[in-house]
Amino acid sequence: MSLPRQLRDESDFEQLPEDVAVSAHIADIEERSGFSVYYTFVIEVKTKGASKYFIYRRYSQFFTLHSKLENNYGPENGTAPYICTLPPLPGKIYVGNKKEIAESRIPLLDAYMKALLTSPVWILLDEDLRLFFYQTTNDSERIPRALRRLRPQTRRIKKNSQSNSDMERPRAEALFDFKGNADQELNFKCGDLIYLLSRVNKNWLEGSIADGVGIFPQSFVRIIKDLPEEKFPASWLRCYFHDYDVCWIRDIPLEEDVKKRPSYSELLQLIRNEFPDIDLALNMKDPDGDLIRLMDNGDMELLVTKGKRKAQLENFFPWELHITRMDDLDIYKKVQ
Incomplete structure (x- = not known):
């Protein structure tokens, strides 16, 4: 030992x-x-x-x-x-x-x-x-998108032990010959039928052919029956963009825990990426329905504690963000 x-x-x-x-x-x-x-x-x-x-x-x-x-x-x-x-x-x-x-x-x-x-x-x-x-x-x-520093685990495929018929199994047809450059890559010839086991990342699949198991580029095959859609855990941040006389709602997907409290700079950069051509300002709505502009990290505490939504939505952050144009000061004079 x-x-x-x-x-x-x-x-x-x-x-x-x-x-x-x-x-x-x-x-x-x-x-x-x-x-x-x-x-x-x-x-x-x-x-x-x-x-x-x-x-x-x-x-x-x-x-x-x-x-x-x-x-x-x-x-x-x-x-x-x-x-x-x-x-x-x-x-x-x-x-x-x-x-x-x-x-x-x-x-x-x-x-x-x-x-x-x-x-x-x-x-x-x-x-x-x-x-x-x-x-x-x-x-x-979660499924690893790639394993560059680790050879994928070897799978043992038992013959004649599949509960589903071959027609129900995820599979693909080889469009070209492929000879792998590493032991974990699957070799096949044009026309071979490959049974799909997993999606390594957006460009590579794992599959089996005869007694061989390995990974290969998706561009070399035609998918006949695809693998079930992978669901990566995601949270959602609901934003209201007050653009003069119109209010738009946008839900932004994030790979963050809904308990995460971002800094002001992190939140501002995220929203700027979503609205790249707009000089914008971040706001919250108080209990009376009035918008309050957020300026720094001190205001983030106010957003998280006072900007909570009334009805919780599953996988949504429990506070709402309101976005306005930086020069649109009339929005603060309106009754919300």
Whole structure:
């Protein structure tokens, strides 16, 4: 048995629950569209019981976890005998291209997780650490868009064991010959019938042919029966745009939790992206129906606490945003 270095006593390892994470590494990064563009790390986790699954974490979640562990077990704040020298976490970077920053963090965070998961048993059993590596419902429902740094898991296709007939299975016909450049890519010839297993991203599919399973570019095939539509979790922000004598409603999809409270600059940039040719202002509506212009982060507290909608809509942020043209001051004199 290959044991983490600090788990020297076999009994220490044996006492761990089967669902405790013992190894993890980053398979890819994904760009997410929220109030601002950010990147999540796609992490493959392996448990003591040999289960494997994917989780999605932002750098800020790594930072929060590390701060809690330092507070509980670090030399300065920990309580004997539960004191441990924790691995260093790569520091925050405030300036630079977000994608390049995320890419540069992959080997550093890989090393951090590897060192962290060789910690003493009492750290591996820490509630915050276990929650970090736990696969949430949101994690399990998301499908990786790509796995650049990880070979896709091998699927075993059992012959004559399909409950549905071949005519009901998602499938495609090869339009051209395709010879993969890597072991995980599926080789096929023009005219071959390929049964579809999953959508890796918008350009690549996973499928099977004869005894082979692998990924291939969608442009090389003609879809006969497509895979079920994937539903990525999304929240909605309802906006009312008061354009002189007309009020338009726009619902903006965001990959954010509806409990998220954006900063003023994040919200302003998001709305400017939605209305790129308009010099606009952000507003909220008070209980009397009058519009109040938002100017800074202090006003965001007012928006979240006082701008709540009366009837909650599923997956919608619980507050409404009203947008006006910057020079349209008459809107504040109207009875709403």
